[in-house]
Each structure stands twice: as C-alpha cells, then as structure tokens.
Amino acid sequence: MSQEHNMRRVTAIRNGTVIDHIPAGHAMRVLEMLGIDRTSSVPVSMVMNVPSKKMGTKDIIKVEDRELNQDELSRLALVAPDAHVAIIRAYSVAEKMTIELGNEVKNVVRCTFSNCITTNPREPLPHRLKVLSTEPLELRCHYCGRPQDLEALVRNLI
Amino acid sequence: MPGLITMDDLTNDEILQVLNDAERLLPVARGELYLPLLQGKILGNLFFEPSTRTRMSFETAMKRLGGDVVNLGDVNTSSVVKGETLFDTVQMVDGYTDIIAMRHPRQGAAQYAQDAARVPILNGGDGAGHHPTQTMLDLFTIRQAHGRLEGLNVVLAGDLRYGRTVHSLSHALTRFGCTLTFASPELLKMPAEIVSDLRAHGANVVETDDLLGSLPGADVVYMTRIQKERFADEDEYAKVAGAYKLHASNLEHVKEGMIIMHPLPRVDEIHPSVDDTRHARYFEQAFNGVVARMALLCRLLNVDVPANIGGEA
Numbered sequence: 001m002s003q004e005h006n007m008r009r010v011t012a013i014r015n016g017t018v019i020d021h022i023p024a025g026h027a028m029r030v031l032e033m034l035g036i037d038r039t040s041s042v043p044v045s046m047v048m049n050v051p052s053k054k055m056g057t058k059d060i061i062k063v064e065d066r067e068l069n070q071d072e073l074s075r076l077a078l079v080a081p082d083a084h085v086a087i088i089r090a091y092s093v094a095e096k097m098t099i100e101l102g103n104e105v106k107n108v109v110r111c112t113f114s115n116c117i118t119t120n121p122r123e124p125l126p127h128r129l130k131v132l133s134t135e136p137l138e139l140r141c142h143y144c145g146r147p148q149d150l151e152a153l154v155r156n157l158i
Numbered sequence: 159m160p161g162l163i164t165m166d167d168l169t170n171d172e173i174l175q176v177l178n179d180a181e182r183l184l185p186v187a188r189g190e191l192y193l194p195l196l197q198g199k200i201l202g203n204l205f206f207e208p209s210t211r212t213r214m215s216f217e218t219a220m221k222r223l224g225g226d227v228v229n230l231g232d233v234n235t236s237s238v239v240k241g242e243t244l245f246d247t248v249q250m251v252d253g254y255t256d257i258i259a260m261r262h263p264r265q266g267a268a269q270y271a272q273d274a275a276r277v278p279i280l281n282g283g284d285g286a287g288h289h290p291t292q293t294m295l296d297l298f299t300i301r302q303a304h305g306r307l308e309g310l311n312v313v314l315a316g317d318l319r320y321g322r323t324v325h326s327l328s329h330a331l332t333r334f335g336c337t338l339t340f341a342s343p344e345l346l347k348m349p350a351e352i353v354s355d356l357r358a359h360g361a362n363v364v365e366t367d368d369l370l371g372s373l374p375g376a377d378v379v380y381m382t383r384i385q386k387e388r389f390a391d392e393d394e395y396a397k398v399a400g401a402y403k404l405h406a407s408n409l410e411h412v413k414e415g416m417i418i419m420h421p422l423p424r425v426d427e428i429h430p431s432v433d434d435t436r437h438a439r440y441f442e443q444a445f446n447g448v449v450a451r452m453a454l455l456c457r458l459l460n461v462d463v464p465a466n467i468g469g470e471a
Contacts, residue, residue: 145288
C-alpha cells in the first residue's frame with residue numbers, strides 16, 4: 001500500500017499539523033501527551049497500524065487549525081522521537097519540524113520516582129531529565145538519578 | 159562551587175589523594191595535634207533526618223581543624239516544619255556558611271541543594287540514594303587494612319535494597335576492580351538497575367542468599383542492618399534475619415586478614431563475640447569517619463593538607 005494511500009485514508013487538511021511515523025499503537029499516547037482530549041474543539045484525525053516502508057506499521061495524526069510549538073515537540077519526543085512533523089498551511093507543507101530530544105528534557109515532565117525531591121510541587125528549581133539514550137529511550141532524573149518509568153511519564157507531564 | 163554529591167564527583171586519583179590526606183590527618187583526628195587549617199570557616203549541618211555518627215563526625219572533623227559549626231537544629235522546631243522549601247532553607251544557610259553537610263529523606267535532595275547553593279554541598283545521605291562521605295571512610299578503612307583497594311573480594315550482606323551505604327560503596331569498589339558478592343534475602347536484594355549499572359562498568363558481581371558460604375574467600379565482609387519494618391510479619395523477619403548474623407564461631411575458616419565492617423548502628427547482625435576477634439573493624443571504621451571528613455572538608459574548601467604534619471617525615 002502506498003504512502004499516498006495512507007495519507008488519503010483521511011482527508012487532506014487545510015491548516016494544522018500532521019504527525020507522521022508515530023510508532024504503531026502510540027497515537028493515543030501522543031494525543032494524551034499533547035493534551036488533546038474530548039474537551040478539545042479542533043478536528044483531529046487519526047489512523048493506526050497502517051503499513052510503512054520504514055517502520056513496518058505506523059500511526060498518523062492530523063490536527064486541524066493548530067500548529068505545534070517547540071514545547072509540544074519536546075513532549076512528542078518522549079513518545080515518538082522519530083516522528084515527522086509537518087505544519088500545513090493552505091493545503092501545503094509550510095514547515096517541517098525536527099524532533100530533537102537533546103541531552104536533557106527540562107520542565108516538560110516530572111520525575112516518576114515517588115521519593116524524588118522534585119515531588120514537592122513548591123520546590124522552584126526546574127524538572128530535569130537527562131537523556132541517556134534515544135533508542136531505546138532511556139531517561140534519568142538529574143536530581144535523584146533514578147531511571148524513568150516511560151509508561152508513567154505521560155501522567156507526569158507539566 | 160562543586161561539592162560531593164555522588165562518588166562520580168571524584169576520579170580514582172582524587173579518591174586516593176583524599177585517602178592520603180586523611181592518612182596524614184590521623185594524629186589531628188585523634189587530638190594528638192592541633193592543626194587549625196580551617197580556622198575562620200563555618201560548616202552548616204543540615205540534617206533533616208536523624209543522624210548520630212555522620213553529624214557528629216562532621217562536627218568533630220570541623221572542630222579538630224579549628225573551624226566552626228552551625229546546626230539546623232531539630233527539623234520539628236525549625237522553619238522546615240512551617241513548610242519552608244529545601245530551596246529556601248539552602249539559600250539561607252548558604253549565606254551563613256562556607257560549606258554545607260546535608261542529610262535529607264528525599265532522594266536527589268543533595269543535587270537539588272547543590273544547584274540552589276553557591277557553597278559546596280557534602281551529601282550525608284539522600285533517601286535511598288547516595289552517601290559518598292560514608293563511602294570515603296569505608297574505602298579508607300579497607301585500604302588501611304589491606305594496603306590497597308584494587309582487586310579485593312568484598313562481600314556486602316544484609317539489606318542491599320534500601321541501604322544507601324552499600325549502593326555508593328559498590329560503585330566505588332567496582333572502579334577499583336573488586337569482585338563483589340551480594341548476600342541478601344530475596345526481598346532485600348540489590349536493586350536490578352544498580353546491578354546492571356555495575357556490570358555495565360565491568361564489575362564482577364555474584365548474587366547469593368548464602369552469607370556463611372561466602373565468607374571463606376572474602377577480604378572484606380560488609381554487614382548491614384536488616385530492619386524489621388521491611389517485612390510483612392515478625393516471623394518472616396526472624397526467619398530471614400537469622401541467616402544474616404555473624405558469630406565468632408562462623409569465622410574459623412576465613413582468611414587471616416579478612417575484616418568485618420558495618421556502618422552502624424548494629425542491632426544483632428554482629429554478635430558481640432566478634433568484637434574481640436582480629437576481624438572486627440567497625441569501631442575503627444566509625445572513627446575513620448572523622449579523618450575522611452576532615453580530608454574532604456579541606457579539599458572542598460580548597461585548603462591543602464600539608465605533606466608533613468607534626469614534623470613526621
């Protein structure tokens with residue numbers, strides 16, 4: 001099945017963001033990470049488990065009338081570090097955004113360890129997770145040094 | 159100014175340098191000689207958790223070197239009870255002192271304090287995290303007995319899951335090529351992420367529940383306390399803890415120079431009959447906390463320990 005066929009499973013959007021190459025089965029988590037839920041008013045299309053030359057199978061999300069910012073890209077990087085993000089304006093790709101996790105994720109997500117000093121919400125220093133590896137994703141808290149529970153991270157987004 | 163948060167803050171050469179400094183400071187630690195290297199300097203003791211040895215030995219170390227100490231006092235009566243953040247407490251003490259020694263129940267607190275402070279922080283224990291000044295005094299004790307740190311067989315026994323002293327020590331011993339045997343009940347095993355970290359750094363690690371069987375090959379046996387409250391019921395505790403007790407009668411087939419260490423306080427994991435054997439080192443170990451901390455205080459305050467102390471060659 002071709003790439004174009006995948007994209008046509010849902011209609012082309014006029015303005016907004018297309019997130020392609022999400023690991024198969026992770027689209028729901030991406031939506032959660034981006035804070036897109038039933039309270040969102042913008043139209044969202046999602047396809048899951050479609051064929052991909054590069055990945056075998058993948059998920060795709062299209063969010064209309066909303067352009068992701070750098071902060072949201074950092075969040076996305078935690079779930080789908082290899083995703084491709086395109087900003088669409090007037091039906092064409094206006095901008096391709098690169099997801100880069102860098103060496104550290106700062107103030108995006110809280111440490112998942114329950115006894116970390118940063119669990120006190122009144123402590124003012126930034127939440128900092130060090131990126132040890134991206135494949136597989138391995139994060140450690142700058143303060144307590146604990147490896148991060150990736151399943152629990154999504155609930156700890158700031 | 160950088161402090162000492164984990165053992166990763168010191169290279170192997172720096173560790174040996176601190177141990178050499180500590181060695182020279184022994185007569186000062188014993189009170190045989192007064193050497194006011196830290197006169198005019200103030201240590202802030204920030205202990206958010208109970209501590210006897212760590213806190214007292216920091217205080218003794220500072221005073222033996224002519225320095226002064228201010229204490230946070232009881233956390234139940236200080237501003238902490240009013241809800242002050244660690245950040246604010248550290249900001250305040252940072253202004254009063256030249257260096258801070260800290261213990262806190264939350265893991266990561268020492269690194270957090272270091273990020274908040276200008277003065278160096280000495281981590282005296284953060285949750286189940288690190289306790290590097292304890293590690294330095296442990297290394298000092300081991301080197302004092304064996305003349306080296308490299309290539310020793312070290313058995314760590316008891317509560318390896320929650321015991322922060324054994325976590326820091328295992329990492330340090332791995333860097334010196336020691337073989338580590340972790341003897342513990344299943345429930346209190348060394349955390350898997352620490353074992354995999356150690357192995358990734360080339361450690362030769364053996365995990366067992368047989369302490370007595372591990373004794374004959376050991377150069378060092380490092381005992382820790384198994385706490386009752388870690389177990390669901392008292393019977394289970396009694397059954398498990400019994401296998402991690404040492405009695406003088408267990409020491410017939412051990413190496414001549416093997417030493418037994420313990421971070422103290424002990425409950426009944428080392429029987430008093432062991433105290434009189436040539437293997438017991440835990441009280442010297444506690445005393446070594448003073449010299450090790452003296453050397454660390456000097457290092458972090460950028461004060462050189464003289465090559466000759468008291469006219470010794």
